[in-house]
Amino acid sequence: MVMPSYRCRIHVAKMPSMAFQYGLLRLLLAAMLTMLLSSCGNQQARVDTHETLNAALWTQTSAEYAATTLQAYQLAASNLDRALADTQWTAALEQGGDYTDLPPAIMLDLDQTVLDTSSYNARIILEYGSHAREHFSAWCEGSTAPAIPGAKEFIDHAVARGVTVIYISARREHLRDCTTVNLRALGLPLPGQERLLLNDGTPSSSKTQQRVDIASQYRILLLVGDNLNDFVSGSKTDPAARRALVDEHAARWGREWIILSNPMYGNWEASLYEYDYSLPRDERLNHLLQQLQQ
Numbered sequence: 001m002v003m004p005s006y007r008c009r010i011h012v013a014k015m016p017s018m019a020f021q022y023g024l025l026r027l028l029l030a031a032m033l034t035m036l037l038s039s040c041g042n043q044q045a046r047v048d049t050h051e052t053l054n055a056a057l058w059t060q061t062s063a064e065y066a067a068t069t070l071q072a073y074q075l076a077a078s079n080l081d082r083a084l085a086d087t088q089w090t091a092a093l094e095q096g097g098d099y100t101d102l103p104p105a106i107m108l109d110l111d112q113t114v115l116d117t118s119s120y121n122a123r124i125i126l127e128y129g130s131h132a133r134e135h136f137s138a139w140c141e142g143s144t145a146p147a148i149p150g151a152k153e154f155i156d157h158a159v160a161r162g163v164t165v166i167y168i169s170a171r172r173e174h175l176r177d178c179t180t181v182n183l184r185a186l187g188l189p190l191p192g193q194e195r196l197l198l199n200d201g202t203p204s205s206s207k208t209q210q211r212v213d214i215a216s217q218y219r220i221l222l223l224v225g226d227n228l229n230d231f232v233s234g235s236k237t238d239p240a241a242r243r244a245l246v247d248e249h250a251a252r253w254g255r256e257w258i259i260l261s262n263p264m265y266g267n268w269e270a271s272l273y274e275y276d277y278s279l280p281r282d283e284r285l286n287h288l289l290q291q292l293q294q
């Protein structure tokens, strides 16, 4: 085969100086380095993890979390003794009329207050992706939650002083049996089901209404919980209004209201996406990211 011949005309331009070539090389290397670093950065940002990973790990593994719950419950025990001695003392905004002679009671939320349900949050991270009522029910039916550090000692302290212990939870009624089994397996007092207030989906089982009911029978010495609605009504609102509620009742915290930290979930988080639980997880995440303050 005869190869065609090409006549090339080569224009020989004036060669750039060595300094120019050296500068060009430096620019090229800098651009490559920038691209490489940028690529590494993107890889890190794309690590597939869950938005509650650190919160769940802190709750499950940190010494500091246990220290905060022990601190809260030791404060509660100390305040209980003060509350018993002061017949004017009440923790419930719903307490009205002459309550001074009513028998004393305390009201405690269950999840992340008395019961450590963080293994459910671990399951969300590893398996479910998001909370769903049926997921929680399945977990609840099959799991035995341990007690939050300090909870049992405080409750035993209250019982020893003749104080009635009322558990109040947003868990649905169909979880009554597994909740009862869990509490009793931990040796927590539950002499009758009237001491375990769950949610039947009606307004009468809202935590506020349940406090109204208990306040008509008992003098409520302490409220213990991990969510603002364990203490005060009207807290299912936006973050600024929730914060204003905390400030409005500033003198109650650490006195008759004992709150435990819960960085994993709660109305604090749902308020960031306006309680729209129907949002897909990625849309919820977008709402969360928009709330960050730099």
Ligand SMILES: [Mg+2]
Pocket (backbone or CB within 6 Å): 109, 110, 111, 112, 113, 225, 226, 227
């Ligand atoms: Mg709770």
